[in-house]
Structure formats: structure tokens, C-alpha cells
Amino acid sequence: MQQAEQTSAPATTPKRPGHGAERAGAQAPRHTPARISTLLTLLLEEPISLYAAAVLRIGYGFLYFAFLLREFPHRDEIWGPGSPWTPALAKELFDQTGWASILTLSDSRAYFEVCYAAAIVISALFMLGWRTRAVSVLFAVVVTSFHARAIFMTDGGDNLILLMALYLVVTACGRRWSLDARRARLRASAGKTVLLPLDQASGELRRHLRDARLTVITVLHNCGMLVIAAQVCFLYGSAGLYKVQGASWGNGTALHYALNLDVFQPWPALSAMADEHDVLIAITCYLTVLLQVAFPFVLFGRLKYPVLTTLLGMHVGIAVFLGLPLFSGAMIVADAVFLPDRFYRYLGQLSRRVVPWADVRGAQTPTAEAAPQSVHTD
Template sequence: MPARILTLLTLLLEQPISLYAAAVLRIGYGFLYVAFLLREFPHRDEIWGPGSPWTPALARELFDQTGWASILTLSDSRAYFEVCYTVALVTSALFMLGWRTRAVSVLFAVVVASFHARAIFMTDGGDNLILLMALYLVVTACGRRWSLDARRARLVSADRTHRLPLDQPSGELRRHLRDARQTVVAVLHNCGMLVIAAQVCFLYGSAGLYKVQGATWGNGSALHYALNLDVFRPWPELSTMADRHDVLITIVCYLTVLVQVAFPFVLFGRLKYPVLALLLGMHLGIALFLGLPLFSGAMIVADAVFLPDRFYRYLGRLRRGTTWRTHGREAGTPSGGELALVPPQHTSLSQ
């Protein structure tokens, strides 16, 4: 047991874990917020601007009671609001791309909190989760993989390897400061990722337990009522067609409750992969049948934290292999897998 505790402490203190999962969270939530702001661009003034029925004065009055704050209420000028909206779009895009992620992640959290607080009565659940994840990602090293920061670090590292080594060794104090910085970054990142995982577990567990207490979920008719709510019927014909299958609706109700309640207990085994696949299908169904794409997207991205780094590395190798084969065929590479640099008139390597 002490050896296991020592191994766990070493893992938490010495190196960041789940860097690829953190990158997926960064890319996913940055993309979702860019898409969200672009989708609401024609209605931005009615939702967050000076022309909103929920005026800046009313918002500030509510902030005095709740303790919230928003950069959008600092001025009632329309020009100021347009500048804030543009800054929000640019910040979300830079966060998604991973440019200067340490600083931009703080700006992204401020943007999400400001827009959320400005129109607190127009959220659908997905906004709440994106706000929490934006705050958690501030302390993570989510720019270490699949980012412009990672690309710049590789270029700097390659440039240093081509230079002559310096004879002046780094000082003892500088080395200790560097080690301390790496430890602090690793601890903050690992704690942030663990908090994100715990947040998702609490979300699914509490949602499942609340459903168990409901009579409509107990008799399998909850989805029937949800499919017949006008506010959640983006395509009425599709909802009506799905509602005709009573047995399937009942099975989906029971399966939803089972998967959500069991989710926190299957994370440390291979059973989590089929459970994550079922949750993916459930969220896609919510986006399609209930018209909640932002909520579904936020939950799908959150589920990515439970996939190991080897899964994302495999996807990267698969993408590079597909790209190599595509470019190889375009360059005239034979189908046997020979290098494209070998002239076609030479004997192939396999012969």
C-alpha cells in the first residue's frame, strides 16, 4: 500500500497527466463558444447588448444581490459592446488554437463568465458547464499538445539542438527555480484535471439519482413527454416518428438512468468505453430530438477527459498515416507502400 501511495504521489507531483485530454477540452470548448457567439451574432444586441429587455441597469442590480460581475455592464455604449463581442470571438478562437494559452485561458474564463452573467436567465445548462470548465482549464497545461504553443516549443527546441552547447552551466538557484516551477505546474494541472473528472462524475451521478426518484422515469414514459413539449421539438415530424415506438422509448429511458448512475463506478475498468459510447449516443439524441446542441456538445467534450492519452496518440498516428497515404498516392507512390522519393524506374525496396 505505501508503494502505491508513493507511485500516486510521484505521478501527481512530477509530470502532468492527460495532456491530450486537456487539449481536447481546450479545443472543444473554444470551438463551442466560437460557434455559439457566431450563431447568436444576429441577436447579440437583444441578448447581451444595450437593446436587451434585460437592461444593463437590471443586470447590475442583480449583481449587487448575487455577487456576479460582467465586463459587458461597465458601459451602456453600443460601440463598447461591439468591441467586447469582437474581443470575445477573437479570445475564443485563440484559446481553441492554443496561442499563449496561459494568458488567453484567463481571458477566455473572463469572457465566458461575463456573457453568462449578463444573460443569466437565457442559459440552457450547456452554458453552466462551459463556465465551470473554462474556470478549471485556467490551472491546467491545456496548451502542451495540439496547439500553436506546442508547435512553437518544438521549433525552439529544434533550433537549440542545432546550436553549439554553451560552456556556462546554469546556476544552482536557477535550476531549483525551474524544478519548482515544473512541480507547481504539474500539481495545478493534475488537480485541475481531477476536479474536471470529479465534476463530470457528480453531474452524471446526481442526474441519474434524480431520475430514479421521478415517476415518469420509473415507468419509462419520461421521453414520451419530452418529445411532445413544443419548446423541445426542433423537428416535430422527427419527434412524432420517434414517439410511435413505445417499447424503444421505454428501453432508452431505463438505459439512460442505468448508464448515468453506473458511470462513476465503471471509470477504472474497460467497461467505461461502451458506457462512454452510450453516453455519446445519448447526447447526440438530445441534440437532434430536443434541439440542445450546445448542451450536448459541452457534455461530449467533457466526456473526453476519461479517454487515456494512448487513445489520442493512436488517433494522431492514424491521421498521420492517412495523410501520408493520401500525399503518397498524389505523388505517385506505389500501392505497396514504397517511399515516394524512390523513382518509379528503380527496383522497389520490397523486391
Template structure:
């Protein structure tokens, strides 16, 4: 009897060959659909790296403000009517390149002074985050205009700032650490809410329009942050691959020649002291090439943190030894896009301990519009 039962069980419950493979193949479409749904949710509903966008806004606004103030005594020779690169020469170049500049609309010195003052004010307002949507557009126009006006007069350090200024226009860079965020927080704490119309149809239409607007803002912001990250990766990767092709980088002598060029020696004694360490210069050359080539491939692991630290040291060295502070500052700010939001939240809490009046607790007084745009858990860094 027992043998018969065992035989029947053996007949009823055999495992068919490939049964596990069939289950895996059946679950594969479901997993793909789940991943696509998660990606769409992240793209359409969850803004990523809001704190990083705020750092980019403050960094580039402050950097360009300092740049304009530093060049204030030389503004006429660089951008004004008294420049060797005259407005007429600039307009002839624009006909060939397709660029444009508000500085060439008039040759009047008074007009130029007004434009320069407006550029300084715009940079300061962007740094503070006042009416960020409109000011970011003005900042992009200012940076592009000043860059195009004196494209042969500067050292090229503002090239990256031009690109980042254009990308920041589509990001929600004013939702954190800005006067706009503070104003929104104060309105929410005061209980000021939008008054809905009495007609139900109009109320539904208004609600749908508000949801569509928030979705568009989120999509533009996420795409803008991803483009910024891709731009930085492309910059480092192409720079590293270009260095690989050079013989001086291959034998570790590239920095030796750079330190002995008069145009890149702001402090000749310091450059001469660094040039005495041949082995150290060769190591720095090889590390520079290795870090730049490997940068796009280490962004999705913890290895990116030591790489970002080495890049920070590299840019500080470029600013000090080669006299390119604008370029180094632009690159340091661009690298900030790869740091997670939890790092910036920690910095906000630390600043609140140091400066008691610095209120960073935006989550407790979130407005309905901000709550619809920002989920309880902050999005991952780019």
C-alpha cells in the first residue's frame, strides 16, 4: 500500500525539464515593465538633485559675480567701446558664427555701463535665488553676451559657465536654499492658500492645469540635471582621451612644460619650487589622465567619492599654480552635481548649527504645490 502511494506521488509530481527557465522567461516581461514604470515615475513625478541644482545656481552666480567685480577696472578694455576687439569687429564675427550679444546693440559708453551694472545685479540675484525662473534666463543672456563680445580676450574659463547657464534655465534651481524657497515657506506657515473658483468645472480644469504644469517642471528639471551630468562626463572623458594621445602626458613631462610657460606662472617662485620634484610631477600627470578617463565609469559606485576628491585637489592646483581660478571654480561647481542630496542636507543642518538664523527646515512647512512636486523621500543624485 505504501509503495503504491509513493508510486502515485512520483507520477503526479514530476518536475518538467526547463520549468524554472519558463518561469524566469514569464517573469522577465513583468520585471521590465516594473523597471520602465519606476523610470517613468522618477522622470515625471520625482525631481532629482534639488540641492545639487541649488549649489549649481549659487556657485555659478557667485563665481560670475566675483569675475565681473574683479574685471571692473578693466571692463572697457575687455568688453567696452574702448576694447581692441571693437564692437564692429565683434558684429562681423557674429555674421560668421551666428552668435549675438546685447553689448553690441549700441556703441555708447553709457549703454555699456548700464549693461555691466545689470550683469552684476543679475549675478547677485541668481546667487540669492530671487525670482529664479526669470533671473536664470537673464543670467544666461548676460553670460552668453559677455562671452561672445570678448571671445578672443579671455582665457576660455567662462566656456563651461556659458553651457551651465543655459542648462540652469530649465532646472528648478530655486526650490532649495533661495529667497524663493523662503518666501514659499513663509506663505505656507502663514496659511495662505490659493482660493478655488466656485464653479466645479473651472476648479477641475484649474487642478488639471496645475498638475500638468508641475509635471512639465519636473520633466524639464530632471532632463536638465541629466544633461549637466552628461556634459561633465563628456568633458572629463574627452580631456582624458585627448591627453592620452600626447607624448608629453605619456612620459609624464606635460606639467613640467606648463609650469615653465610665462602665461601660466602667476607666482614664478612657487612654480619653480614645484618643478623641482620630477617624480611627483610625473605621478600627478599619470593620475590626471587616469582619473579623467575613468571618471564616467565610476559614477555609480562609491569609488566616485575618492575620484571627486582627487579632482577637487587637481582643480585647486590648477587655480594656484597655473593661474586659472575661473576655470577651476567652474569645474569644482560642476562636480557638485554628482554628490547626493543627503550630503547637502547634512551641510544645511551643519550651517544651521553654526548660523542659528539660517532656517533650512523646508520640509515642515511645505506648500501644496511643493508637496506635489517633491516626494517625502528626496530623489537620488544624478
């Protein structure tokens, strides 16, 4: 009996503490390659946030189009040969900063007028999404040139538009809600894809080249959208941390001083009325700092929706009370990058219900997305 108990003892011996944890730890690294594979699949095979990219294209194209039209009566004093900041002074600054502008290539007034008209047309075409891949480059050149020509006439909004115009060059921002997307859908529905008779080797080579091109476009688009999101997070975070260091934001009086500056009083009576509510101004100061500092940390949960809604109200208030519509519009459009595609698809469905004749289905057709010619729609 004793020998039998001794023989059966190993079967009933309790496991060492932490034995299960060791097995779990041994299996944990196996999940890491799977996560890396999922990340690479997301980065390489499927473009992300196509609707958000389209909203950025439409938003910034419209903002710059409206900006150029608004400043049309003052174009010569700001960017033209009659500006106090002459082309010669601008070129001298370019030698120090490395900037460049097509507006300084000639001092002719006729040349400037042609450039200004071309800038308005390019902004409109970029907004509409016509030949977006090429027009996005032209739009970036226009924004850079006008920004560099009058670099001291900025309010922060055109700085952000400049950055976004450069980032959007590498994105597929013309695949949704654009003339390019509509053209691709019409071609796909009409069956205009023609397959030429090729030998097997040539057809295989073309297929590999097409797949490689699609992969490059997808990677550039995804990286561009991630950089845009990171830029907005950095903007909000740095602005909030900068405000924390200021005494006027700490005691809730920063907006009081801003409302009493002549340069930020488009409607003095409205500014004076808002300045009468001391408690509300202090709460707005504290809420502004809190939202900006917390913004990068709430993007991965549902809390981002009330935060984005509050920021929308804040930017509308800046546009109305401080007279900075371009800056507010640029920030509102930038915030759109954090909204999911299902939200924009719902907006598209809602617009078709409200306006039945509006055809915004352009690139939602699966055939248009899968067709080889859809590569050329952005």
C-alpha cells in the first residue's frame, strides 16, 4: 500500500506556482507576429479613411477658394507688385529661409493677375476633385507660393492649410465625393475596360506592375492620413501645454484680454456683451485648456465624439467673436480626419434622401473600386 501511494504520488503532486503563467508567457510572443501581420495588412492592402480624405480635400479647397475671392480687392496690396513687401524684399528673405514662390518670378502685373486667376481655378478644381492627383500638386504649389510671398500676413489658419496641402498630395483624396470618382463609376458601369491581347509574360508583368503601383499608392495614402492625424494631435497638445504655462489662462482671464483687443473685435458690441460674463469666460478658458491637453488621449474611445463636438463649438466661437474664420475653418476641417467612414457614408445616404437628384455615390460602387482604371481616379 505504501509503495502504491508512492507510485501514485507524482500524479497528484500540485503544480508549481506560476507554471500556468510561464506557459502563457511562452505563448504570448506568438501573438506579436499576428499583430504585426494585421498592421502590415492594414497599411499595405486597404486605404484607410477615404471619406475623411475627401472631406479634407473639399474643405481646404473651398477655404482657399473663398479666401482668394475674399481678398480679391486687396490682392495687389498683399501679394502683388504694389505690396509694401516688395518682390525684391521677398526674394531677399527667401535667400535666408529657403522659401520659394512663383509670384516672384516676374514683377509684371499681368503675370500676377494670371497667377491669381490660375490659383482660384486650381482651388476650385481641387475642391471638386478633377484630376486630383495632378491638381493636388498644383494646389500645394499655389498655397506655398501665396504663403511665402506674404509670410507676415498670416493668422495661423493658412499655416495649417499649407501643411495639409502638402500632406494631401500623397493621399488618395480623390476616390470619394469627386468628379474623378464619378468618372470611374461611369466607366465601370459602361464596361469600357478593354483588355488587349497580350502574351502570358507581358500580361504577368503588367499585372505585377499594377499591383505594385496599387501598393505604393495605398501605403502613401495611409501614411499621409496618419501624419495628418498626428499633426492635429501635436497641434492641440502643444497649444494646450503652452496655455498651461500662461498666468492669464491659469486665472481664467485670457479670453477677457482677447475680447478687448481691437484687432480681434469684428463686432465690438458683441465682444463687449460676451465680456460681461466673467464666470462664463473663466469656464471657457479652463475648458479650452482641458480639451486641448486631453485631445490626443481620447481619440481611441467614444469620448472623442463629445470632445470633437465641443471643439467645433469652440472654433465657431473663435470665428464669430475673434474674427478668425479662416483659422476656425481650417481647424474644423482638420478635426474631420478623426470621424469614421461610416459617419460619412451615413451623411451620403442622408443627402440622397434630402436631395434626391444629388448623385454623391461616385466611388461607393464596388466595381469602380475594383476596376484597374480606378487607380487613375486620384
